[in-house]
Amino acid sequence: xxxxxxxxxxxQLREDANRPLEDAGFSxxxxxxxxxxxxxxxxxxxxxxxGSTALGGLLAAFLAPVGPLVVDGxxxxxxxxxxxxxxxxxxxxxVVLAVSGYVLATED
Amino acid sequence: xxxxxxxxxxxxxxxxIERDDRYAFEELVRRHQSQVRTVLRRLTKGDMALADDLxxxxxxLAWRNLxxxxxxxxxxxxxxxxxxxxxxSDARKRxxxxxxxxxxMPAFEIAAPEPGVDAASRIDLERALATLSDGERAAISxxxxxxxxxxxxxxxxGLPLGTVKTHILRAKAKLKAxxxxxxxxx
Numbered sequence: 001x002x003x004x005x006x007x008x009x010x011x012q013l014r015e016d017a018n019r020p021l022e023d024a025g026f027s028x029x030x031x032x033x034x035x036x037x038x039x040x041x042x043x044x045x046x047x048x049x050x051g052s053t054a055l056g057g058l059l060a061a062f063l064a065p066v067g068p069l070v071v072d073g074x075x076x077x078x079x080x081x082x083x084x085x086x087x088x089x090x091x092x093x094x095v096v097l098a099v100s101g102y103v104l105a106t107e108d
Numbered sequence: 109x110x111x112x113x114x115x116x117x118x119x120x121x122x123x124x125i126e127r128d129d130r131y132a133f134e135e136l137v138r139r140h141q142s143q144v145r146t147v148l149r150r151l152t153k154g155d156m157a158l159a160d161d162l163x164x165x166x167x168x169l170a171w172r173n174l175x176x177x178x179x180x181x182x183x184x185x186x187x188x189x190x191x192x193x194x195x196x197s198d199a200r201k202r203x204x205x206x207x208x209x210x211x212x213m214p215a216f217e218i219a220a221p222e223p224g225v226d227a228a229s230r231i232d233l234e235r236a237l238a239t240l241s242d243g244e245r246a247a248i249s250x251x252x253x254x255x256x257x258x259x260x261x262x263x264x265x266g267l268p269l270g271t272v273k274t275h276i277l278r279a280k281a282k283l284k285a286x287x288x289x290x291x292x293x294x
Contacts, residue, residue: 009280009287013252016233021142026160030137030167031130 050101057093117183125175133174137167140184144191147253151195151245153238162198166191181260188254189264192246199242236286240279243267247275248283 115123115135123132144166148159169190177186237245250261251272258276262269 009284010252012229012233012287013248013283016230017143017146017253017255019146019230021145023138023141026141026145026163027134027137030141030164031134033164033168034130034133034171035168 046101050097053097053100118179121174121177121179121183124171133171136170136183140187141167143184143254144187147188147249148191148195150234150237150249150253151192153245154234158198162191162194165194169194184254185256185260185264188250188256191254192250192264195246232287232290233283236283236290239286240282241275243271244275244279244282247272248279251276 115132117136117139120129120132120136123129124136141163145159145163148162148166149156152159152162166187170187173190177183237248240248246265247261247267250256250264251258254261254264256264258269258272261267262272265272267275
């Protein structure tokens with residue numbers, strides 16, 4: 001390549017590339033469009049919420065004066081013998097946790 | 109409060125990631141907007157409104173994904189990759205972009221140049237660039253306007269290295285022919 005062949009094309013392209021464009025409100029327009037930034041660790045918040053919910057549920061089941069209903073629910077869940085009130089409570093809690101997890105995982 | 113202009117890109121990026129610092133990100137936008145918009149103007153054959161829309165989309169995507177920036181490449185190179193993807197995605201919505209194809213697409217109507225000494229030669233160049241095929245224009249935009257190496261351009265555009273080099277050679281030959289003819293006409 002020499003000046004008479006390609007160099008003047010190179011130079012013209014580089015000059016065009018280096019010509020600055022006025023901002024003219026562009027940066028402000030970008031800043032107005034920025035969404036709230038998502039956490040780089042979205043699983044952390046989901047884990048904390050789900051973990052504390054599960055822990056709270058278990059503590060409530062064993063410490064609160066609710067009788068043997070929830071404890072029985074655990075046992076009946078593993079020895080399925082038809083739906084019982086305890087098992088229904090356990091399934092309901094599982095569904096609530098699953099839905100919470102889904103919402104947290106897909107939340108922008 | 110605006111940041112001191114001496115902060116490097118890396119320092120600004122850390123501030124955005126660690127403190128969610130919007131002033132730092134605004135400084136990054138101000139610093140890189142000119143080149144990103146210029147690259148996109150060339151890619152869109154001079155369609156300034158579309159180019160600015162895509163440039164805004166590029167910076168919004170950069171904001172969303174800044175935590176994934178690994179400092180393995182220049183920040184500008186990372187931005188250009190996002191810009192090329194935004195352009196290709198938009199172009200696919202409009203029609204199929206054939207980066208390997210050799211066809212000459214109809215040129216977008218170039219806006220009138222701003223007054224200046226080299227305005228005429230600039231508008232000639234813009235018109236000549238707009239007559240290149242998508243692949244040739246993308247390769248020229250990547251290597252000259254985004255200042256990427258041939259290897260970086262191949263990666264950013266998703267093309268084989270040999271294809272990028274071929275596009276560059278053909279594009280320059282076409283530009284030379286068109287601009288030489290234009291010079292001889294005047």
